[in-house]
Amino acid sequence: MSSRALRQPFSLRLTSNIFLALWCLIAAFPIFWIVVMSFKSPVDAFDSNALNVIFGPATLGGGKGLSLLDIILGIAVIWVTIVIATKNLPSMVKSYSRPGQEWFGWVIGALVVLVGFLVAFFVILPAILNVLNPWFGPLGRDVLGLTTEHYKTVWIDRGFSNNFKNSLIVTTGVVTVSLTVGTLAGYGLARSGSTLAFWILIVALVFRALPHSVLVAGYLPVFINSAEWLAPILGENAPTLYGKPFAVIAVLVAINQPFTIWMLRSFFQNIPAELDEAARVDGCSHFQAFRRVIMPVMWPGVITTGLFSFLLAYNDFLVTALLLDAQNQTMVPAIVGMFNRETTTTDQVVAVAAAVSITAPLIFLVLIFQRQIVSGLTAGAVKG
Amino acid sequence: MNFRTFAAFVGPSVFMMLLFIAFPLVSVFKQSFYVTQPIYETVEKETCTPGFLTQTCVTEQVSQPMLDDHGEIITQTQFVGLQSYRNVLEPERAWRAISDGSWQVLSTINFWKALRFTLTFTLITLPLVVGCGLGIAILINNAAKTIRGPVIFISLLPFIITPVIGVLSINWLFRGDGILTAMMEWWLNRDIALFAQAWTIELLMMLYRVWHVAPFAAIIFYAGLQTVNQDSLESAVIDGATRWQRLKYIVIPHLMPLIIFVAMIHLMDSYRVFEEIVGFSSQGYVISLQWLTFDYLTPDQAGNRSISRASANSMLTMIGVVILLILPLRRTWRDHKGGH
Structure with missing residues (x-):
């Protein structure tokens, strides 16, 4: 497809590829390095000589x-x-x-x-x-x-598996709820050209720009005192919302909602409106058209949006750190806690191992869903 | 689609946004004018220490929080007007510092220090992200088709990684005698402590942010590069345009809407800079506006959260968001008007 006029000289292609290799090195190196560090004894992991970190003489000396x-x-x-x-x-x-x-x-x-x-x-x-x-x-x-003892320390002694379970609860909740709510809204917004729909999208854009800490400042007093003000409605067993995973799920879903509806709307706009019009002509109501005609073809968009919702919930630090108590804590705040509290190098390596444990699923995610992630990124942009 | 169906589809989402975004905003606005404090009472307390012949007794006035029947502290909420804003901004001190022209004094006030960093951070990283993103996109576009997939995979890693973990991984490379610090020391032949002064930490933070966001920009620009009109590129070559001229007069104008989009997203996100402060634990040197709110919300040693200060600080942060959004919103509004 590229014509002769556009062909590049060899030297240019070489330079371009060298720079590309350099970029790949920069992109992957920090992640590769924490993986290497997590398998070494503390002395090796924080050695100033890179070769010592890779080959780990002290770890080897320990018989591992x-x-x-x-x-x-x-x-x-x-x-x-x-x-x-x-x-x-x-x-x-x-x-x-x-x-x-x-x-x-x-x-x-x-x-x-x-x-x-x-x-x-x-x-x-x-x-x-x-x-x-x-x-x-x-x-x-x-x-x-090479030693795996830090992973054992993290997962077994430090109770990281508990944090993992909490993260799992929060992310599953956020992804399911935000997709259910967002798909409906995205479809409605894509098929309605009214001024109201336009204003909802604009307000969502404004909400997208809000710093999350602003919102948390609004939740905290309400959540901490929720047992008091919920008592008239729910009676004796009104829950304190502070520290509860389901409260955090609701919060993260709401924070995620502006992004979700913008993205799903742009996906739904790519599905031709003739499709549901045909269904309507055949006598379906809007909901039937949505369920029987649109739902079977909407999955690529939903999967992509779900990925980004997952990332938001999985990566969140600010909301979970402030709104969950120690018992329900998710992984990211737990790692930050380890990193800030521990002073000895052993504890630092344990934090590194925890960091690698939380990153590994993300890498698999990119491996499997690379195409969906790229299409999600570009879908939002091309629509602008 | 009539209004009722539309409402049924959009309703749940709008309800959630109203309840969890709009309502907290209003309540933060209200909170910033009120202060909730325990009610203190002053009691006379006699403390005696054993002494020779007689005890030595001292009577002093102690103020302590009043307790209710359940032994819990009674609090009261009071309207204080702009007091919380004054506490955050410290206008008198700030004004004196500005009129003396002494930056040192101004930067002892948290809010101004945070504002200064947030703005420099946002403005410096913006051109870097757009530039690096464009560069990487062009490099990927130049590479052979077979290696593009793996390269995009590697490029996505910094973008997809949990921000706090990404910051920590950079931190571990540089902290103390981390390998990269050691390498720089060997190269420059002098002792380097990257975490002992503010500007080096800020540099590392910007480095991290560019590393984290450039892939996002690159993927978007790469998608845009696929749609550049090959014919006009070719005619430019025939007209004798150099590579640089082709880039400047054909490719970049074609990508302009995408560049604006990336710039907007980046401005919104980097104005909320927060994870860098946590990951580098740099609160002693560098803080940002969002971190300041987070800090006010975190319970202190006595377990108190300064909610009203946090609210005031949030409202002040919001002013920046509004300024940021005016331009794109005006544009969208004009497009909408033109479209109908």
Whole structure:
């Protein structure tokens, strides 16, 4: 498609690619580095020499390490898993699942691959390597310091799993509620050209710009005293909203709503209005048209918007830190707490391990939904 | 679509926004004029210390909060007018500092310090984000088709990462003798402490923000680059335009609406700068407007939250949001008028 006139000289292409590689390095490096740090003993993790951080002599000295054989076999297992997941899984899902229920096949397939990988990587592989390592002489000797003890500390001793559970509750709640409410509103706004619809969108835009702390300043006194002012309505067992996950879900849904309706509206505008007009001519009401004609074709937009709602809820620090009590705390404030409280380097590495634990799901998310994320970003922009 | 159906579709969403966004705004506005305090009473208290022959007894006036029957502190809410605003802005001191021309004194007042940082941060990062985003988009567009997917994947990572965690990961690279600090020390051959003065911390914060937002800008510009008219590029080459001229006269004007969009989003978001302060724990040196509200809302050692100050500070922060939004709103309004 590119014509000869637009072809670039080799030197330009080379420079361009070098700069691109540099950007990729800058983009990935901090994340890569915290992953490396999280597997090292504190002395290594905060060493000023980068090579020491990577190879971890102190970690190795502590008897925790990997031999060349470990590394080769580990990479092989990961590689096989990737090949299975990308090559064999799609065709198997297609052939085994009933038509129309592919998503169910995908869920089962993904679970099987995941469990298989975990068993192979963490149970079978170490057992085999324990036998093999002594046989291979220099190949079987530990060369790379690596320890998973910080992850054990975080998840088991520090009760991070509790924070994880709370995050799960909050994000699931936010995504479901905000999609349900937002889809209806987005559809209504896309199909109505009235001045009222315009004003709702404008006000939503203003709300989008509000600092979240302003809103929290409004909630806090009301939430803390809610048992008092709810008592006339709900009687004795009126809840104190402060510290309750469902209150935070409501708050985050509302904060997310302006963005959600703008985005879903732009998706619905891309679905031709003739589609629901045809359904209306055939005698459907607006709701029937929505349910039978629009719902089957709206999923790409809904999935994309759901991703961004998920990110908002998952990444939030300000609202959850102020409105949840210690018992219901989500992951991000918990990590900040660890980072601020701890002074010894051991505790710092534990915080690093927690940070990596919270980032890993996000990376998988990008891996799976890259196309949807990109289309979501551009959908909002192109409509402007 | 008639009004009733429209209301049924949009109703739940509007209701939530009214209840959880509009109502808190009104209540914050109201709170900023009231102060809730415990009622204090003054009691005479005699404290005695054992001494030789006689005890030494001192009687003093102690003010303590009054308790109700359940042993809870009685509070009362009082209208104080603009007092909370005065507490936040400290107009007399600020005015004196301005007329003396002494920035040092002005920056001891939290609000002005935070305002100064928030504005510099917003204005400095804006051109950097747009520039870097455009650069990366052009680089990706130049690359071979096969590697674009993986490159976009890597580029998305800084954007998708939890902001606080992103800040922390940068922090860990530089803190103390972190590897990048060590590298700079080795290169410049001098001791560097990046967290000992305000300007280096601010620099790191801007660095983080550009790293975090540039991918977002890049993806949007990249999508825009796909729709540049190839024919006009080609005719520009035939007319003898250099690469730079093509970029300046064809590509950038084509991307202009997207550049404005990215700039708007970035202005809104960076005006709310907050996570950087938490992640770098820089409150001793650098603070932002939103962080200040957060700080007022966090309970202090005695467990009190200064809600009215937080409210006053929020209302002052809102003024900036309004100024930010006037221009785009006027434009949308004109488009809307023109469209009908």
